[in-house]
Amino acid sequence: MTDDEKAVPYGPVPAGIAGIGHHVPDRVIDNEYFEKYLDTSDEWIQQRTGIVQRRWLAEDEKPSDMFVAAAEMAMEDAGVRPEDVDLVVVGTASGDYLAPAVACVVQARLGLPKCGAFDIMAACSGFLYALATGASFIGTGRYRNVLAIGGDAMSRLIDQEDRSTAVLFGDGAGAVVLQPHEVCRRGLVEDYVLGADGEGVPLLLRPKGGAAEPMTEEILRNREHFIHMEGRKVYRFAAARMIWLLDWAMRDQDPEELGWMIPHQMNRRILEQATAHLGIPPNKVLHNIQKYGNTSAGSVPILLSEGYRKGLFEKDKFLVLGAFGAGLTWAGARIRW
Template sequence: MTRRAVAIGVGHYLPDRIVENAEFEETLDTSDEWIRSRSGIERRHFAAEGQTTSDLATRAARAALDDAGLTADDIDAIVLATSTADLTFPSAATMVQAALGMTHGFAFDVQAVCAGFVYALSNANAMILSGQAKRILVIGAETFSRIMDWSDRSTCVLFGDGAGALVLEAQEGDGNSADRGILSTDLNSDGRFRDLLYVDGGVATQNTGFLRMQGREVFRHAVEKLSSSAESALAKAGLSSDDIDWIVPHQANIRIITGTAKKLGLSMDRVVVTVQDHGNTSAASIPLALSVGKARGQIKTGDVVVTEAIGGGLAWGAVVMRW
């Protein structure tokens, strides 16, 4: 028998404020058509004043626990993927731990920008396989609206706030691709490309800074790196693109999503797409899409799901799981 990390609950939370593309027309030289045609985004959610990343993460965590029929007492660890933690330290994960009333176990953040949830899943999977934890809350949460330069139309119209969470549980499998749970992971990074996507603030500058991105260059890297990582993860699992039921990609740009699906030889009716309603929520986008995909009735028990993402670093990766 083989230990597997199986998804048994999923949930998400989106802030109340919905910002349509047209709202940006009041302050920027842009339009709804311009934003839609270049990104596929129609609207996004922004956190309220005083609403933090850990607040969003806690709500998503509670939704995932409810979906799994569990409480915080049943969880051994929290792994939270974010680039917009409430404070430099302590981790937002420990804040979620306190908010859930969880006084045991451990909690920590993972920072790999838009690839963060893939990295967090990989970490959680390793801890379950090693026996360090039986059940882990894996969360992606962001408040990217707090690091936007509102005069830069090439970036500020693309990002939104939100959170998604997944409950992973150790279960026994037969050690083959028919098992439920995470079947393989593939992680990559290349620091030579750090200037393509970064925030120009932090400890070194003693200010929060703003997000900066060379969009065309990021796009140039994205499709090739995402498809290659997905193919690598599938090969590790002993599967091929023909076995995929759903791709749940990082929701950054509809052209990247369609380009990656085409590269993998898949039609868009096998891709969960939420970018039009959420924008780019960085580390939150994959768990948000998983939760929405399940709620829509798209993702069902036994489906082979491939998640893939790329973000600043550059960092990228993919996870193959059977739902």
């Protein structure tokens, strides 16, 4: 295998990240908000998770508002007009409707051509699944400008009366424009990995109100349409998978060339333990869980966009993106800047 083949396992045309954007709602929910009606405290939340505040959509806002705003920022950054886009993929578990795909809403709102538009449901791994899918479409040589979006409106899926989940999540979205790397000359998607373990479905899910058990008054009364999570078990899965993902991304790489780790923001403790375990210096890891909580599929692209806007990414160094979530799913990508 030549070096080139090793760098481009997903098709003959390597993909690059031509533009990046993100959006979070204006409404700030701090930890004190929960102290007023739940048996919890700012201290508990900060100590166990690292979260200080999160953003939630206002009542009259929709998830697609975030996806559209993030995509517009990414398109502007890439210098891409709506008519140039030839595919839109949204990784989310919280589109505007149960069906159809929110990607179709986004396509119409952005005034894109009648290109392909579909959602990917991989929970918190959704953005990296969308990125891998978009990079693979670019890889075929048939697509030139793919919008890969990730985000969630978790405030609409959580049981706000359940202290074990309500405090953890926030709303937000991020987006990238993918192009053939020879066109945009930056953000080479060097490699990616996707995985899932369906045995873990019961650990994190919305148990009822789907097509297996359609909504009834009893389901509503029992609040079984909201997210249910076995927090401890998910924590253990995430800690082990984070180490596995970082290990995958660093294999055969020169550690000196590591630019930044951009991990899914689910729990600050997990990230600190995983990176310490692998000897990765804390100053190589980006965090924003303190500001936004866990934004599910939004967390990796928001962090990517913030890091990019701060000018942190150096040419020829690589970024490691990693996420895991319900399914259970996980995904990683190595991006050479």
